[in-house]
Amino acid sequence: MQMRKGFTMKDLNLMVAGPQGSGINFTSDTFSKVMARLGYYVFSNAELFSTIKGEHSYFRVRVSDELIRSYSKRVDILIALDSKSIILHKDEVDNNGFIITEEKPLDSRFIQVEYNKILQNVANKYNKNLSELSVMKNTIALAVVGKIASIPKDAIQKVISENFAKRPNIAELNNAVVDETYSITKIERSITLPKGKSFGKMLINTAEAVAIGKIAAGLRFQSYYPITPASDESQYLEGVMSKYNVIVEQTEDEIAAINMAIAAANTGLRAATSTSGPGFSLMVEALSYAGMTETPVVIFYYQRAGPSTGMPTRHEQGDLKFAISAGHGEFPRIVIAPGDHEEAFYDAFESFNLAEKYQLPVIVMLDKSMAMSNYTIPKFDTSKLKIDRGKLILEGEVSNYKRYAFTEDGISPRTVPGVKNGMFTIAGDEHEEDGHIFSEDPDNRIRMMDKRMGKLKKVLSEIPTDMKYKFYGNGENLIISWGSPKGAILDAIRERPEYSYLQIRLLHPFPVDEVKPFAKYKRIVTVEQNYSGQLADILKEDAGIDVNSRIVKFNGRPIAFEELIEGLDRSKTERRVVLTYA
Amino acid sequence: MPNTYRTNVEIDWCPGCGDFGILNALTLALQELKIPNEKVALTGGIGCSSKIPHYVNVYAYHTLHGRSLAQAQAIKIANPELEVIAAAGDGDALGIGTQHFVAAGRRNVDLTYLIFDNGVYGLTKGQASPTLPYGESPKSLQVENIKDPVNPIFLALASGYTFVARSYSYNIKHLKDTIIRAIKHKGLALVDIMQPCVTYNNINTKEYYDARLYDLQKEGWDPVAKNEDEYKQKLGQATIKSLEWGDKIPMGVFIEYQKETYDERLSRLLMNYKSKNFVTLPIHENGKPVNDITPLIEELI
Ligand SMILES: Cc1ncc(C[n+]2csc(CCOP(=O)(O)OP(=O)(O)O)c2C)c(N)n1
Numbered sequence: 068m069q070m071r072k073g074f075t076m077k078d079l080n081l082m083v084a085g086p087q088g089s090g091i092n093f094t095s096d097t098f099s100k101v102m103a104r105l106g107y108y109v110f111s112n113a114e115l116f117s118t119i120k121g122e123h124s125y126f127r128v129r130v131s132d133e134l135i136r137s138y139s140k141r142v143d144i145l146i147a148l149d150s151k152s153i154i155l156h157k158d159e160v161d162n163n164g165f166i167i168t169e170e171k172p173l174d175s176r177f178i179q180v181e182y183n184k185i186l187q188n189v190a191n192k193y194n195k196n197l198s199e200l201s202v203m204k205n206t207i208a209l210a211v212v213g214k215i216a217s218i219p220k221d222a223i224q225k226v227i228s229e230n231f232a233k234r235p236n237i238a239e240l241n242n243a244v245v246d247e248t249y250s251i252t253k254i255e256r257s258i259t260l261p262k263g264k265s266f267g268k269m270l271i272n273t274a275e276a277v278a279i280g281k282i283a284a285g286l287r288f289q290s291y292y293p294i295t296p297a298s299d300e301s302q303y304l305e306g307v308m309s310k311y312n313v314i315v316e317q318t319e320d321e322i323a324a325i326n327m328a329i330a331a332a333n334t335g336l337r338a339a340t341s342t343s344g345p346g347f348s349l350m351v352e353a354l355s356y357a358g359m360t361e362t363p364v365v366i367f368y369y370q371r372a373g374p375s376t377g378m379p380t381r382h383e384q385g386d387l388k389f390a391i392s393a394g395h396g397e398f399p400r401i402v403i404a405p406g407d408h409e410e411a412f413y414d415a416f417e418s419f420n421l422a423e424k425y426q427l428p429v430i431v432m433l434d435k436s437m438a439m440s441n442y443t444i445p446k447f448d449t450s451k452l453k454i455d456r457g458k459l460i461l462e463g464e465v466s467n468y469k470r471y472a473f474t475e476d477g478i479s480p481r482t483v484p485g486v487k488n489g490m491f492t493i494a495g496d497e498h499e500e501d502g503h504i505f506s507e508d509p510d511n512r513i514r515m516m517d518k519r520m521g522k523l524k525k526v527l528s529e530i531p532t533d534m535k536y537k538f539y540g541n542g543e544n545l546i547i548s549w550g551s552p553k554g555a556i557l558d559a560i561r562e563r564p565e566y567s568y569l570q571i572r573l574l575h576p577f578p579v580d581e582v583k584p585f586a587k588y589k590r591i592v593t594v595e596q597n598y599s600g601q602l603a604d605i606l607k608e609d610a611g612i613d614v615n616s617r618i619v620k621f622n623g624r625p626i627a628f629e630e631l632i633e634g635l636d637r638s639k640t641e642r643r644v645v646l647t648y649a
Numbered sequence: 650m651p652n653t654y655r656t657n658v659e660i661d662w663c664p665g666c667g668d669f670g671i672l673n674a675l676t677l678a679l680q681e682l683k684i685p686n687e688k689v690a691l692t693g694g695i696g697c698s699s700k701i702p703h704y705v706n707v708y709a710y711h712t713l714h715g716r717s718l719a720q721a722q723a724i725k726i727a728n729p730e731l732e733v734i735a736a737a738g739d740g741d742a743l744g745i746g747t748q749h750f751v752a753a754g755r756r757n758v759d760l761t762y763l764i765f766d767n768g769v770y771g772l773t774k775g776q777a778s779p780t781l782p783y784g785e786s787p788k789s790l791q792v793e794n795i796k797d798p799v800n801p802i803f804l805a806l807a808s809g810y811t812f813v814a815r816s817y818s819y820n821i822k823h824l825k826d827t828i829i830r831a832i833k834h835k836g837l838a839l840v841d842i843m844q845p846c847v848t849y850n851n852i853n854t855k856e857y858y859d860a861r862l863y864d865l866q867k868e869g870w871d872p873v874a875k876n877e878d879e880y881k882q883k884l885g886q887a888t889i890k891s892l893e894w895g896d897k898i899p900m901g902v903f904i905e906y907q908k909e910t911y912d913e914r915l916s917r918l919l920m921n922y923k924s925k926n927f928v929t930l931p932i933h934e935n936g937k938p939v940n941d942i943t944p945l946i947e948e949l950i
């Protein structure tokens with residue numbers, strides 16, 4: 068194999084692999100932070116097993132001085148923390164790449180690191196037992212990467228000190244390990260990246276983006292029952308609940324979670340719950356109730372691979388049709404799908420406005436790949452955020468009040484307990500304007516159905532265009548997609564500019580009028596992470612667009628942009644393209 | 650004095666239904682306590698019994714089958730200034746909603762839980778409910794009841810309810826006084842109300858209960874526990890009393906123990922929870938969000 072000695076590359080791809088629970092996320096998280104601080108764009112994602120300790124898992128970090136939004140198949144540096152990681156991943160590592168390991172080198176890519184010697188030296192210096200330092204192997208690996216990639220040592224040490232701000236002794240030991248690694252590890256080849264020039268960006272995942280969006284929106288009540296990959300968001304909220312006055316309630320199950328959120332909403336708080344497929348399944352009866360009772364509740368739906376318990380820590384977008392149709396009877400709802408962390412923030416914020424303005428349940432579609440990928444995005448712009456609580460009456464007195472009064476615009480004023488003479492009757496049975504249920508009058512039924520279902524039309528005519536869809540590129544062919552494939556699609560169409568990209572953001576009510584004109588594109592393909600191509604079905608059903616090819620991926624792993632490029636090429640001749648990279 | 654706690658909605662319970670007594674006792678209790686109508690939230694599940702929110706002139710939440718207690722807790726958590734009362738059928742409370750029944754004991758939210766206990770699923774035409782005694786087969790059953798009953802008193806004691814009582818829909822005075830005591834209790838209060846279903850349950854009738862119910866308090870049982878030791882000791886005795894069923898059935902208060910309520914516990918996690926009402930605490934000024942997320946953003950850079 069011909070090895071290049073030292074070279075400059077456009078993007079650097081690091082993979083950290085090893086047994087779950089051995090702290091490998093420390094290495095990838097710290098590396099990500101260091102590179103973000105140095106002005107690089109960073110994209111990282113995690114592949115974990117649904118166990119806590121032991122099983123093989125890996126993290127990828129892609130770094131570039133240019134904007135990146137997805138991961139690459141190529142691995143430039145592999146940190147293999149056990150021999151299994153070498154066996155599983157060595158073939159993915161580029162011919163000019165590096166494999167950092169404790170074991171005997173198999174070829175010239177290998178760099179054998181003297182973990183124990185480094186730890187022993189530091190232990191001696193600080194009068195510690197070697198066993199106390201053994202967890203710091205991850206730090207050594209990180210420092211070796213730093214040395215290979217010509218990263219200044221102190222950039223790493225600064226981030227480590229911040230990570231352990233509350234435990235300065237640990238920070239000091241780790242930083243001593245970095246010093247020792249830099250000084251004794253011999254590296255014959257190195258990589259240089261062009262200087263980073265994108266400073267001041269956040270390194271964030273969707274769970275954090277959503278949580279922060281909810282806080283900006285004035286969320287006051289969040290209920291949840293733990294489930295991967297949704298609970299990270301609730302746990303983040305728990306961490307800041309006191310500061311931002313958010314009641315976070317861990318419930319006995321998802322039925323309680325949704326019912327509590329509904330009751331809190333009807334008592335005047337901005338209320339939400341976050342869950343994944345199995346939990347959402349349990350919420351469905353109450354979703355229908357929220358539609359019937361005109362309750363502004365927001366559900367954050369973090370999809371994962373189903374059916375049933377499926378692959379709990381793996382990715383899928385298999386619940387689109389479920390989310391837009393779940394629940395008995397016909398009632399209005401809004402389903403929106405952000406495609407990246409920035410949109411996740413703004414959509415989380417806006418979802419509460421929509422819920423309160425139209426008095427209906429809103430579902431925000433997210434997924435595992437968004438929840439478990441950290442990447443750099445610009446700071447959120449809070450200057451344009453505007454809270455609109457619709458026709459909510461929180462205080463004072465009213466007269467002749469009727470909760471479900473027929474009004475010109477179809478939305479009734481909404482009181483909450485405490486408002487004098489504002490006593491409401493909320494009922495999931497068909498009701499009259501005053502909320503009472505006893506007449507079952509057929510004409511009233513028609514008016515009430517019209518009142519509720521009429522909101523969908525109103526939503527379609529009032530929601531801003533970029534919440535309905537976004538459009539990118541100027542190719543004569545068209546990719547239509549929704550949600551998280553966005554990053555890979557944007558990275559792929561840079562290489563295949565003959566494709567434009569239509570990102571559908573509002574999935575229900577479906578923006579038929581806006582989408583129909585796109586039928587004129589020469590060739591149309593959909594990209595989705597599910598088996599059947601659910602959006603493709605909806606396009607046909609609702610907009611009459613019969614796509615030329617459905618590109619799907621359902622092996623539980625997100626899409627790498629290179630495989631999408633190959634997929635686009637194949638879609639010229641194949642009606643269904645299954646992506647399989649793992 | 651007119652009863653200002655009744656709506657003028659026509660009641661659709663069967664003539665003679667035990668539910669009427671509960672409605673009367675509840676509204677009399679509210680009247681006596683003089684709680685402003687707009688400060689009361691009343692929830693119901695689904696069933697004959699759970700229609701009661703329509704008949705009481707307060708903030709009324711007619712929820713889903715089994716979810717009355719889940720929603721009631723959230724209402725109280727959302728706004729601790731409210732007086733919250735949850736109504737449920739025995740099917741609601743102990744069939745489809747059992748998980749909430751048990752979980753609520755762990756929170757001790759300060760609210761009153763009224764179970765309309767008639768031994769049958771009234772609204773679905775008289776199938777066996779979870780409290781129907783083994784071997785009892787009211788006329789509405791197609792087949793013999795071969796299941797053992799759940800004991801609501803026993804289960805509430807085991808789940809940590811801090812006020813547990815049984816009362817009777819045809820003894821309005823006892824029921825009203827028990828509801829008042831339950832409302833005044835700070836913490837989760839259960840009143841399991843014997844409520845004959847005149848249409849489907851021809852066994853657990855007025856005559857049945859009139860002959861059997863006796864008043865625990867008249868027999869000298871003092872349910873009040875003043876400290877944890879006393880609570881543990883009385884809990885044991887109350888549990889034994891809860892098992893009495895047959896020729897003599899005890900009613901009255903089994904246990905009453907004042908301990909930390911959920912809003913007190915929550916105020917340990919939320920520094921402003923005690924001093925501010927989260928419903929009226931503004932989230933925006935002219936649309937501009939009140940919460941400043943800058944520190945959260947800075948942490949990510
Ligand atoms: C999820 C669900 N399952 C079943 C029903 C049908 N259902 C309506 S009321 C009821 C039982 C009511 O019995 P109970 O709670 O004891 O109240 P009661 O009518 O006896 O007062 C049932 C099973 C329902 N509404 N929802």
Ligand SMILES: [Mg+2]
Pocket residue numbers: 696738739740765766767768769770771778
């Ligand atoms: Mg019943």
